[in-house]
Amino acid sequence: MESLNFKLLEQCSKCGACYHICPSCLNLEGYDPRAVIKDVLAGQHEKWLSHKSIWQCLECHHCLEICFQHYGFENTMAAMRTLAAKKGMTPPQVKRGWDMFIKTGKLGEPVAPARKKLNLPEAAKSGAEDFKKMVKIYREAKTNPNF
Amino acid sequence: MKDFAIFWGCTIQTRFPFLEKSTRMVLEGFNLPYRDxxxxxxxxxxxxxxxxDHGLWILTAARNIALLDKAGVDLVSPCTGCASNLATVNSELHSNHKEKNKxxxxxxxxxxxxxxxxxxRHLVPFFHDEVGIPAVKNKIIKPFNGMRIAIHYGCHMIxxxxxxxxxxxxxxxxxxxLIRAMGxxxxxxxxxxxxxxxxxxxIDQHENALHFARLKLKELRALKVDAMALCCPSCYLQFDNNQFLMEKEGEKFGIPIIYFTELLGLAMGYKPEDLGLDSHRIEATAFLEKWQRLNGDLSKTTELNRQLEAGFGIAQL
Structure with missing residues (x-):
């Protein structure tokens, strides 16, 4: 995750133009990204890490498109999720999805019997092995402070 | 047209292989140079x-894109999420050389x-921009004239x-x-x-997911549309499967969810069952019956138009 731009977030905390287009702001009770942003600016973001709100951003990018700074509050919500995940505070399904991704490089595999029934050709080979090799190299590289 | 690889993504191949089927049928019907x-x-x-892990997100997408560089082909995806994620990383790496080198x-x-x-590219804008509306119109033999279809774009198509x-x-x-080109x-x-x-x-918030599905389905039920059209497996899951779950609990909407490739395939004259429409959880029977009936009526008006175009009326003066 890239670092947050606090100067832009100052504007976000006073603006709220995206509240009129954000699907979660319009439809989910208690979903209020500016409350999160105000706490982030006050150095009090910790309390949000266990809050369901930070996972309710649908990443539809409406806020980004309508934002006069081309920033949107999606960045803040993603940053909160990253911090929460680091502490192991993810919804169970996110954890299951992540485990599968790391293990197989995918979120599911082609189903051979269904393909046969539909007369579909054999699915192309997955890059799982190369992916796992790449993840290993990446994790080693990350331990190097100059990376 | 340059050759292109199809990027099916996980969801279509895992959960909805019939969407792969209709996509292949349509691509082959248009003789498009695709490959796996x-x-x-x-x-x-x-x-x-x-x-x-932001770094791994970038790296995994970059690896998929690098496979295209190696093969020298473009990419088209019938999944909005895949198209959007790959394009986002592509754009980020083009504007950040330090990260690209890493x-x-x-x-x-x-x-x-x-x-x-x-x-x-995503399949829908690809058809619009590369195949083109005139070429699409040329392939239509059973149009949807008289049908009312509500499009759900899916955020990540655009x-x-x-x-x-x-x-x-x-x-x-x-x-x-494209929907209008099909009549x-x-x-x-x-x-x-x-x-x-x-x-x-x-994220384990099923009731909230249903709340969102309801917002659209209720409006479309009130508007009495014949179907919803979309081209994203995740949106398809939301509106077909979750609609089915709500119907089981007694909440009736009756909005068939038709994939872009299925709609195009039908208009090109392919059979509904060959396109996999019998695999949907929300039945498309009423939609298909209305379409067949209107196409029957249409052949009469087509005869009238043929006579008009031949100058029949003018010749009598």
Whole structure:
């Protein structure tokens, strides 16, 4: 995750133009990204890490498109999720999805019997092995402070 | 047209192989130069992987794009999430050389290099821009004239626009143009651009996911549309499967969810069962019956038009 731009977030905390287009702001009770942003600016973001709100951003990018700074509050919500995940505070399904991704490089595999029934050709080979090799190299590289 | 690889993504191949079927039938019907290439992984899904490890999100997408560089082909995906994620990373790496070098230092060790020289597109804008409306019209033998279809774009077909650059992100037109080219009315409705809300099912908030599905389905039920058209497996899951679950609990909507490729395939004259329409959880029977009936009526008006075009009326003066 890239670092947050606090100067832009100052504007976000006073603006709220995206509240009129954000699907979660319009439809989910208690979903209020500016409350999160105000706490982030006050150095009090910790309390949000266990809050369901930070996972309710649908990443539809409406806020980004309508934002006069081309920033949107999606960045803040993603940053909160990253911090929460680091502490192991993810919804169970996110954890299951992540485990599968790391293990197989995918979120599911082609189903051979269904393909046969539909007369579909054999699915192309997955890059799982190369992916796992790449993840290993990446994790080693990350331990190097100059990376 | 340049050859292109099809990027199926995880969801279509795992859960909805019939959507792969209709996509292949349509691509072959148009004689388009597509191929499957080995070695792809998950795109990967932004809302899952980027939240946990931004670096790995970038790297995995860059690896998929590097496979295109190696094969020298463009990419087309019938999944909005895959198209959007790959385009977003592609755009980020083109504007950040430091990050690109980092990525390549790792990719080089697995025999790949990210160049990002090829086009990455979603199937719908691809049909609009590359195949073109006139070519689409030429292939239509059973049009949808008289049918009222509500389009659900799916957020990631068009956003983020700085990466996808394929339509107006707040007032898109291309899917509408394609539906009209098939003869249907594209019904305009209040919640047209609302997110499907399927993401909430992936964070264990099923009731909220259903709330979002309801918002659209209720409006479309009131407008008495014949079907909803979309081209994203995640949105399809939300509106077909979750609608089915609500119907089981006694909440009736009756809105068939038709994939772009199924709609096009039907208009091209392919049989519904060959396209996999019998695999849907929400039955499309009423939609198909109305379409067959209108096409029967249409052949009469076509005869009238043929006579008009031949100058029949004028010749009698």
């Amino acid at each position: 290439i080995d070695g792809f992984t998950c795109c990967p899904e932004k809302s899952l992987v980027n939240n946990i 990525v390549n230092s790792i990719l080089n060790e697995v025999g790949l290099e990210f160049k990002g020289n090829n086009k990455l 956003r983020p626009s700085h990466a996808l650059k394929n339509d107006d992100p707040l007032d898109p037109k291309k899917f509408d143009n 249907a009315e594209s019904v305009q409705y209040m919640t047209k651009l609302l997110c499907c809300g399927q993401g909430l099912d992936r």
